[in-house]
Amino acid sequence: MSQSQFDKAVSCFSKAILLQSQQTEFYIQRAEAYLQLCDFQSAALDYKHACSLQPQTEAYPQRLAFIHYLQGQCLFDLGKFLEALDSFTKAAELKPCFRLACLTALGRYSDCLRSVSNWLETDSQSADLLILRARLHHQLNQMTLCYHDLRSALRLKPCCPVAHALLKRLKVLKCTYFLPAQRGILYRRLRNFTAAIEDLVLAAEFGVEGEPPQEHMRDDSEDLEEDAQTQLALTYNDFAIQCFSRGLQSEAIKLLNKAIEKQRNKSELFINRGGVDPRLKRVMGVGLRVA
Structure with missing residues (x-):
């Protein structure tokens, strides 16, 4: 093993096991040699045998879970998705915390997101979990939710370098696309x-x-940032008109309320809400208009 002659090491450990089949350490060492040869199946079998010899040792099932996870990664990279799923499932059964890693490796970010959100609802919030959820939101291109989770994480852990780094990436993204506005x-x-x-x-x-960060972009960015609130109110208004035309009256009222929160100085928004709300419509006698 020390000279990286892993094939010979497997042969020697196998001879040792034939002589003393109850020595757990021999199976562990052979499993590690198999791992170096990327023979995950043989390594997993040896660790399973070690678990049966010493069921009280927690380290062996954890290592076995890691082997299944590693095998799943390799199978996934080879495009053998069903076999990869089987290996990931075995890893998650042995060590539940591997579930997120397995789901992430399979690209099932939405499932990961649900799991993390459930943890945040049932347990006390932690900066690490919030950052993990922010990264999943970022992967799913849900930038607003990603931003909120990062701000919450920084309130709990102000000096967290991971949160600051991801927040910086969001701000760079802001300038790269010249604002999402x-x-x-x-x-x-x-x-x-x-x-x-x-x-x-x-x-x-x-x-x-x-x-x-770039000085020459500042004026244009400020204009777009100011315009974003106005555009948001107009979007809520247009969405409300569409909902109302489809008979979705309550949804239209909610959208117009949001529009008014953003732009209370636009009389057209109040007029439209009066046209949607039957209690006000009878009084005002107005119809919808584009703001």
Whole structure:
């Protein structure tokens, strides 16, 4: 083993096991030699035998779980997805905390996100879990939620370098795309209101958190940040008109309330809410209009 002659090491450990089959350490050493040869199946069998010889030793099942996880990673990289899933399942059964790692390796970020959110609901919030959820939101391109989790994590752990690094990446992203506000405006014109709202909310929130790193972009960024709130109100208004036209009256009222929260100085928004709400419509006698 010390000279990296792993094939010979396997042969020697096998002879030792034939002479003393109850020596747990011989199986462990042979398993480690198998690992160096990427023979995961043989390594797993030796660790299983070690577990049966010393069931009270917690380190052996944990190592076995890691071997299954490593095997799953290799199978996944080779495109053998069903075999990879089987290995990941075995790893998660032995060590539940491997569940997230396995799901992440399979690209099942939504499942990971649900698990982490459940932990945050049932247990006390921790900065590490919030950062983990922020990273999953980032992977799923849910930048607003990612930002919120990072801010919450930093309130619990102000000097966390991981949270600061990811927050910096979000701010760089802000400047790289010259603020999500521009994209949100385009989405609004395309009447993709859900996507428009997400981008405009993100743009408005980024605007509160300091200046972009490049000086020459500052003026344009400030204009877009100020415009994001206005565009957000207009998007809520347009979305409300669409909902109302489809008979979704209560949803239209909720959207107009959100629009008014953003722009209380726009009389058109109040008029539209009066046109949607039957209690006000009878009094005001107005219809909807584009703000």
